[in-house]
Amino acid sequence: MSTTSAPANPKVGFVSLGCPKALVDSERILTQLRMEGYDVVSTYQDADVVVVNTCGFIDSAKAESLEVIGEAIKENGKVIVTGCMGVEEGNIRNVHPSVLAVTGPQQYEQVVNAVHEVVPPRQDHNPLIDLVPPQGIKLTPRHYAYLKISEGCNHSCSFCIIPSMRGKLVSRPVGDVLDEAQRLVKSGVKELLVISQDTSAYGVDVKYRTGFWNGAPVKTRMTELCEALSTLGVWVRLHYVYPYPHVDELIPLMAAGKILPYLDIPFQHASPKVLKSMKRPAFEDKTLARIKNWREICPDLIIRSTFIVGFPGETEEDFQYLLNWLTEAQLDRVGCFQYSPVEGAPANDLDLEVVPDDVKQDRWERFMAHQQAISSARLQMRIGREIEVLVDEVDEQGAVGRCFFDAPEIDGNVFIDNGSNLKPGDKVWCKVTDADEYDLWAEQI
Numbered sequence: 001m002s003t004t005s006a007p008a009n010p011k012v013g014f015v016s017l018g019c020p021k022a023l024v025d026s027e028r029i030l031t032q033l034r035m036e037g038y039d040v041v042s043t044y045q046d047a048d049v050v051v052v053n054t055c056g057f058i059d060s061a062k063a064e065s066l067e068v069i070g071e072a073i074k075e076n077g078k079v080i081v082t083g084c085m086g087v088e089e090g091n092i093r094n095v096h097p098s099v100l101a102v103t104g105p106q107q108y109e110q111v112v113n114a115v116h117e118v119v120p121p122r123q124d125h126n127p128l129i130d131l132v133p134p135q136g137i138k139l140t141p142r143h144y145a146y147l148k149i150s151e152g153c154n155h156s157c158s159f160c161i162i163p164s165m166r167g168k169l170v171s172r173p174v175g176d177v178l179d180e181a182q183r184l185v186k187s188g189v190k191e192l193l194v195i196s197q198d199t200s201a202y203g204v205d206v207k208y209r210t211g212f213w214n215g216a217p218v219k220t221r222m223t224e225l226c227e228a229l230s231t232l233g234v235w236v237r238l239h240y241v242y243p244y245p246h247v248d249e250l251i252p253l254m255a256a257g258k259i260l261p262y263l264d265i266p267f268q269h270a271s272p273k274v275l276k277s278m279k280r281p282a283f284e285d286k287t288l289a290r291i292k293n294w295r296e297i298c299p300d301l302i303i304r305s306t307f308i309v310g311f312p313g314e315t316e317e318d319f320q321y322l323l324n325w326l327t328e329a330q331l332d333r334v335g336c337f338q339y340s341p342v343e344g345a346p347a348n349d350l351d352l353e354v355v356p357d358d359v360k361q362d363r364w365e366r367f368m369a370h371q372q373a374i375s376s377a378r379l380q381m382r383i384g385r386e387i388e389v390l391v392d393e394v395d396e397q398g399a400v401g402r403c404f405f406d407a408p409e410i411d412g413n414v415f416i417d418n419g420s421n422l423k424p425g426d427k428v429w430c431k432v433t434d435a436d437e438y439d440l441w442a443e444q445i
Contacts, residue, residue, distance in 0.1 A: 018055030
């Protein structure tokens with residue numbers, strides 16, 4: 001008697017580089033492939049084909065993308081490239097002529113079709129039996145997830161090429177966004193991280209038209225979206241928010257505990273002259289007054305931001321203006337980058353003096369030391385206070401988690417010394433016992 005074993009599922013390896021927006025793109029591609037019967041494997045050796053989702057934002061990211069593509073070719077041989085650097089197919093093929101296909105960002109169908117060409121799906125796969133979780137395939141831990149609400153960007157910042165890669169703003173229908181959020185919460189997600197290139201511009205392209213969710217009308221607009229998300233009973237954290245006037249409407253929602261009192265605003269600089277050269281939107285001298293007003297309404301508000309030092313034409317006077325601005329603003333979480341020219345960015349054509357690398361490095365070091373003192377002092381103020389912590393990891397030493405002012409991967413942690421009885425995804429109240437420049441230590445209450 002002979003037995004015939006079922007054919008094996010085709011196997012895909014996946015490397016996702018870059019920002020959370022790219023991670024969501026990866027999740028969508030993987031969900032589609034899983035629905036078609038592909039297995040996702042974690043090693044080059046086990047994969048029939050490898051997909052590399054690249055980042056093309058700055059030169060160092062492009063270099064990392066090319067390095068990872070080369071590693072995948074060496075270890076596996078069959079490589080498909082997608083993502084933001086995919087718009088530079090010629091540059092990729094000059095370095096790695098053996099890649100099988102190159103597609104740009106958000107080109108989900110083209111990526112899936114390219115996988116089909118290399119490793120066809122099984123003909124006997126039945127998507128009604130081989131189930132994919134309702135929330136799709138996620139690359140984050142089970143207890144938090146990124147919720148992408150739009151693609152593209154309408155701004156023309158001189159240092160950035162994202163609009164040329166990802167196009168103009170296209171907002172997702174509000175009902176689709178809220179349905180996805182609801183599925184994620186039902187699957188066990190405790191924190192939704194709302195992301196896009198410009199989260200506060202959500203709905204501008206569709207004139208804030210009214211959609212429907214659970215039978216009720218909801219405007220395609222940031223405030224109404226946050227109101228609806230607040231009914232799901234999980235943490236809602238906002239990233240990449242430009243301080244348009246209507247952002248003021250979100251602060252009362254934060255003060256009322258409906259969404260986390262956390263704003264990720266990429267200020268990039270403070271000097272009016274540098275901001276004008278950067279072509280930054282929605283920034284003027286009233287920003288400090290607005291921050292002060294926000295904190296009067298919501299004293300617990302946490303503001304994180306990113307800055308660029310060494311932009312063409314930046315003088316020592318401009319840099320000192322930035323340091324003084326930081327002292328006034330008292331931001332909680334801050335990242336800083338040295339300006340790096342990006343191929344195709346309008347900043348390359350500015351008739352401005354280039355800042356030498358050693359000056360950039362010096363300003364970066366001074367910036368980080370200046371802000372570190374501010375961040376440290378603000379965290380010291382938390383000692384003795386009670387905070388709710390979402391647990392990310394647990395070992396014999398205790399638990400590591402985050403409170404409302406810590407976004408995953410980019411902000412600090414809360415170390416719970418007596419938390420070895422906890423598990424990832426638990427939410428617990430703790431009392432803060434110590435702090436340094438970035439992290440807190442706490443005990444369960």
